Amino acid sequence: MRLAGVGALAVAMAIVPGVASAGSGKPAPTPAAVVNPDFEDDATGVAAPTGWSEVGQAGASYTEAGGAGGSFRLTHWSASAYQVETLQRVTGLGRGPYTLRASVRTSGDQTAAYLFLRDCGGPQRTITLPRTGPEWWVQIVLSTPVRGGACTIGVHSDGVAGSWLNVDAVSLTPGDAGRVDISGADVSSLKKNEDHGAVYLDAKGRKGDALKILADNGVNYARLKLWVNPADGYSNRTQVLAMAKRAKARGMKLLVDFHYSDSWADPGKQNKPAAWASLPFDELKQAVYDYTYDVLAALRRQHTPADMAQIGNEINGGLLWPDGRWDNWDGMAALLTAGSTAVTAASPHTKVALHLAEGGNNGGHVWWFDNAVSRGVPFDVIAVSHYTYWHGPLGYLQANLLDLVKRYDKDIMVVETAYGFTQEQDDALENIFNPSLQATSGYPATPEGQARALRDMFNVVAAVPGGRGLGVFYWEPAWTAVAGSGWDPADPTSGNAWENQAVFDYSGKALPALKVFGEY
Numbered sequence: 200m201r202l203a204g205v206g207a208l209a210v211a212m213a214i215v216p217g218v219a220s221a222g223s224g225k226p227a228p229t230p231a232a233v234v235n236p237d238f239e240d241d242a243t244g245v246a247a248p249t250g251w252s253e254v255g256q257a258g259a260s261y262t263e264a265g266g267a268g269g270s271f272r273l274t275h276w277s278a279s280a281y282q283v284e285t286l287q288r289v290t291g292l293g294r295g296p297y298t299l300r301a302s303v304r305t306s307g308d309q310t311a312a313y314l315f316l317r318d319c320g321g322p323q324r325t326i327t328l329p330r331t332g333p334e335w336w337v338q339i340v341l342s343t344p345v346r347g348g349a350c351t352i353g354v355h356s357d358g359v360a361g362s363w364l365n366v367d368a369v370s371l372t373p374g375d376a377g378r379v380d381i382s383g384a385d386v387s388s389l390k391k392n393e394d395h396g397a398v399y400l401d402a403k404g405r406k407g408d409a410l411k412i413l414a415d416n417g418v419n420y421a422r423l424k425l426w427v428n429p430a431d432g433y434s435n436r437t438q439v440l441a442m443a444k445r446a447k448a449r450g451m452k453l454l455v456d457f458h459y460s461d462s463w464a465d466p467g468k469q470n471k472p473a474a475w476a477s478l479p480f481d482e483l484k485q486a487v488y489d490y491t492y493d494v495l496a497a498l499r500r501q502h503t504p505a506d507m508a509q510i511g512n513e514i515n516g517g518l519l520w521p522d523g524r525w526d527n528w529d530g531m532a533a534l535l536t537a538g539s540t541a542v543t544a545a546s547p548h549t550k551v552a553l554h555l556a557e558g559g560n561n562g563g564h565v566w567w568f569d570n571a572v573s574r575g576v577p578f579d580v581i582a583v584s585h586y587t588y589w590h591g592p593l594g595y596l597q598a599n600l601l602d603l604v605k606r607y608d609k610d611i612m613v614v615e616t617a618y619g620f621t622q623e624q625d626d627a628l629e630n631i632f633n634p635s636l637q638a639t640s641g642y643p644a645t646p647e648g649q650a651r652a653l654r655d656m657f658n659v660v661a662a663v664p665g666g667r668g669l670g671v672f673y674w675e676p677a678w679t680a681v682a683g684s685g686w687d688p689a690d691p692t693s694g695n696a697w698e699n700q701a702v703f704d705y706s707g708k709a710l711p712a713l714k715v716f717g718e719y
Contacts (some may be wrong), residue, residue: 231289231297231371233352238271238367240263245312248273248285255283259356267302267336267367270375275312275356276363286317286353289371296375298342299352302368304331304594311357312364314339320346325355326377328364329655331640335594337365338601338662340377377661381453382672382716383420384413388678390442391433395683400708409677412709414449418718421446422454422672424616425494426510428461430689436494443503452506454552454614454672455498457491457538465513466556469520480522480530484537487519491541494611495549505549510538510615511582515567532574537579543708550579554614556586559595561602568607580669581607584615587652588636591701592613597659604667612669615662617676617700618652618699619644619714625680628694649702657719670719676702678711682685 234250237240242249245262251273253260259281266272275283288394299316307330316324326341343350354366373392387410399409410421412676417544423442427435443453458464461472480608491508498505514535523531538549553571555564568581581603585596619632622644632644642648653673678684678697684692698705702712 210422215592218497231292231350232291233369233371235237236288237266237269238273238368239266239269240446241271243271245545251285251287253283256281257283259283259358260285262542264709265365269367272367273354273390274363274365275354275357275358275359280358282357283367284353284355288349288351290349292345292348292350293373294346294348295344295373295680296342297345297371298340298374298376300338300368300370300372301354301366302336302338303328303364303366304336305332305364305503306328306362307331309358309362309364311355313355314341315351315353316341316343316641317351317353317474319343321352322343324652325653326658327654328660329593331594332592332641334502335592335598336365336657337594337597337659340662342375342377350696362645363422374572379657379661379668379670379719381420381672382417382657382668382719383422383614383672384418384426384676384716385422385435385615385674386410386413386677387422387424387671388675388684391431392677392681394677395681397677397679397681397684398704398707400706402709404708408702410445410449410451413716414451415712416709416713417453417719419450420454420506420670420672422456424456425690426458426460426461427490428474430461431691433688438498439494440497440503441500443498444501447503453498453503453507453628454504454507454509455494456509456512456554457494458511458512459487459518459538461489464679469511469514469516469523470519471519474517480555483519484533488532488537488603491538492545495542495545501689504546507550507552507580508542508546509534509552509554509582510542510578512554514553515563517556517557517558528570528574530646532571532576535576537573543577550613551577551595552580552582553578554582554584554616556584557590558583558613559591559599561599564605565597565604568603572607578602579609581609581611582614583611585613585656586616587618587642588632592600593655593659600660600663600668604663610667610669611663613656613671615672615674616653616656616715617640617674617697619648619650619699620649620704621699622709624684624697625698626694628696631696631701644709646704646712649710650715653712653715656716657715659687661719673702673716675700679703679705679707
């Protein structure tokens with residue numbers, strides 16, 4: 200379901216002047232008086248709008264109708280290649296951190312397009328503008344410490360002919376934002392890959408443990424899927440306990456993803472484990488509780504407690520069909536509650552996440568969470584999958600994140616995303632990410648395009664106000680193509696349709712996308 204409009208969600212956050220944080224004993228930094236932050240002081244077609252100046256090709260920077268919330272916006276565009284900056288020196292600032300927030304849209308094909316904070320008393324800070332397309336505005340944030348009472352804010356374009364960007368709703372407010380707690384990776388297939396001969400190299404070509412390479416590049420959270428009795432013995436209780444030890448030894452936190460199935464569970468299939476298939480409902484509910492409790496209690500006993508647990512995987516249509524299917528919400532809620540209460544009983548500090556696919560589907564998500572909340576399902580975190588080639592532009596995603604946080608007062612995260620670095624194959628199975636999906640999303644299928652897609656995803660989540668955007672997990676970054684390590688646990692000859700979305704290339708060497716995790 201598409202939202203009717205995102206303009207109201209793009210309004211900059213207000214800061215009350217002169218209010219210190221409770222108990223700080225210090226005055227709060229002075230709010231910034233940005234002149235003409237919404238570009239409403241000028242008519243359309245104005246170069247160098249009131250309060251702003253330009254450097255470079257001035258004709259490529261101008262105001263025009265159609266703002267994020269008001270009548271006008273700033274645009275960078277030219278029919279030929281261009282370079283231009285639109286900037287403003289903001290003075291009268293206190294000492295301390297400040298955050299620049301703006302609503303943006305871009306064609307995404309510039310050589311460079313970014314917001315910057317410059318001459319603030321330290322090094323210049325920049326944030327690349329995400330690729331959005333013309334339909335949706337996206338908020339982004341950028342922070343820096345201010346020393347000396349002033350800071351220059353601005354937008355930079357190094358554009359090819361016909362490339363464009365829009366900026367509106369600019370604010371500079373006290374505080375530090377734009378960081379996330381989670382730079383995560385789903386490493387569920389790693390052990391199977393290793394057992395079948397996968398080799399991993401860091402960016403310098405040195406062979407090493409993939410978990411160490413991930414951790415050295417800023418990955419701080421491991422996600423592990425859990426199947427009840429998979430045919431090949433991977434992603435089961437024993438394997439998850441062993442992988443948890445490895446992840447914790449690398450300093451990572453742990454998210455356990457309960458599928459409550461013997462194989463893949465997703466919006467199109469939520470099959471019961473064979474051992475539970477004939478259980479009456481009350482016994483099925485108890486099985487969910489007992490199984491969840493057993494796994495999390497075992498993780499605690501080995502001193503690797505789960506920091507977070509998902510009760511089901513991509514459960515838009517429910518779980519454990521037909522008992523917990525979408526058309527039996529009372530049954531679904533009872534099963535979710537059994538799993539959630541087992542988490543708290545077995546591991547009291549473990550947060551409970553509920554995970555839906557289609558991260559931009561606001562109507563579907565509101566319907567789902569309204570039903571869950573009305574039936575008292577306990578949870579702490581909203582988790583969504585968002586693959587731009589399936590689920591739509593980043594504007595869809597951010598509008599949904601902002602609305603869900605406001606409606607349900609919960610932290611939120613993207614728990615699955617990925618993008619391809621090539622269209623070439625490394626085994627016989629046709630890849631999921633193909634030229635058609637690349638054209639839908641718009642990022643090039645190159646190592647640099649993959650890195651930008653991931654960076655844009657982090658930027659969108661980091662802009663959720665109040666630090667409630669917890670972060671991003673990349674799905675299966677180490678699942679390279681190795682014979683025997685295919686997608687079907689019941690078929691050793693099955694291939695891998697995901698290898699062109701790993702963050703290791705076909706020689707096993709780390710790709711540029713891996714560095715993005717350490718930026719946040």
